[in-house]
Amino acid sequence: MGATVVARQTVPDDLLLDLKQLGFTEYEARVYFQLLLQSPATAYEVAKASGVPRPNTYNALEALSQRGAVLPVSESPVRYVAAAPEKHIDHIGRKTIALCEDLVQRLNKLTPAANDTYVWTLHGETSVRDKIDLLLNASKVSIWVKAADDVLRVHAEALRAAAERGVEIIIILFGDDTGEFSFGESCNVYLHEGNGVRMGSADNLFTLTIDHDEMLTAAIEDEMTASYSRNRAVVRMAESLLRHDYYMAEIYARFGGQIDEVFGPYLRDLRLRTFSPEQVSSFRDKTGLR
Incomplete structure (x- = not known):
């Protein structure tokens, strides 16, 4: 049995902005938010509850799945659950820190002389x-x-x-x-x-x-x-x-x-x-x- 679709809830503007700053598109943020409210759910149920067009919902679910933000838990039809925020956001943080440290080292190589005169x-x-x-x-x-x-x-x-x-x-x-x-x-x-x-x-x-x-x-x-x-x-x-x-x-x-x-x-x-x-x-x- 599929989950009962709940009344549509709009993502708060501040939460939407913060999720976008972490790399979510607007559609991905709305889909992830909806799955946090109700999981498991099919793409159809997510689209209907979130207001995201169905083709965009499929694309968002695929992208979120690849990043581990949502997980498929059944087949025929596929239903999704949202990854726990504390785990997923922590994962994003650790990846971001590692990326920044690597980027600093690579960019420093482009500037052989430190800007110590300024x-x-x-x-x-x-x-x-x-x-x-x-x-x-x-x-x-x-x-x-x-x-x-x-x-x-x-x-x-x-x-x-x-x-x-x-x-x-x-x-x-x-x-x-x-x-x-x-x-x-x-x-x-x-x-x-x-x-x-x-x-x-x-x-x-x-x-x-x-x-x-x-x-x-x-x-x-x-x-x-x-x-x-x-x-x-x-x-x-x-x-x-x-x-x-x-x-x-x-x-x-x-x-x-x-x-x-x-x-x-x-x-x-x-x-x-x-x-x-x-x-x-x-x-x-x-x-x-x-």
């Missing part, structure tokens, strides 16, 4: 945040970062995971609680210049280097923008800036009182000598120093 610009918080997490998650050797606590907090889990992998992490923090970002023995957190106070416009930057090979610096303003590069000179410049911030943090930890005595709190005398008028005004507003 500096790429990213716009918008989502793009910048996603790139930061991508870099943190791919790190193997080292993460050096200088950032404010509210900015860094968004990426805390990615940093924690890196620390658990044994990645060496150095954080120069604008804030007051180093413990919040201390994720283990491989993670060292320092307050910027021993106090963590944000003063100049450069303090709104998020600066990151990964494995001594990649860098990203982001401006945390009305619209978040970032520059990313594997250019060796640019990466070394970013690492040098972070390294000297680390030096300053260690020096302040030991000689902070003497430094303040010679140069004033927050390196006042040095800063006022080199800051722009805008930076001088910002410094005085934030510290109350003259």
Whole structure:
């Protein structure tokens, strides 16, 4: 006995779009959707319930059968059932990952010289945040970062995971609680210049280097923008800036009182000598120093 044809149900637009992105044609998506609602069913029953023309239903069933999305389970007449979504979609995912990895290798062979000389610009918080997490998650050797606590907090889990992998992490923090970002023995957190106070416009930057090979610096303003590069000179410049911030943090930890005595709190005398008028005004507003 054949299955009783149920009332026609239209594939939701979002589900149809997602299935098409996985390689289903519209007719294939409608046929697969119908078989998920009711199996087993003949091509005639599927066509009638799905609204797909019968010739197109036969073609869709044949294509889906070849890919393992549907399975014929009887003869005279042939009836079909839908493959379990968790198995079929997982199969598509594994095939796609394998294809992408193979394609990357083949395409890389067409570009013998890596594009390491370029500096790429990213716009918008989502793009910048996603790139930061991508870099943190791919790190193997080292993460050096200088950032404010509210900015860094968004990426805390990615940093924690890196620390658990044994990645060496150095954080120069604008804030007051180093413990919040201390994720283990491989993670060292320092307050910027021993106090963590944000003063100049450069303090709104998020600066990151990964494995001594990649860098990203982001401006945390009305619209978040970032520059990313594997250019060796640019990466070394970013690492040098972070390294000297680390030096300053260690020096302040030991000689902070003497430094303040010679140069004033927050390196006042040095800063006022080199800051722009805008930076001088910002410094005085934030510290109350003259």
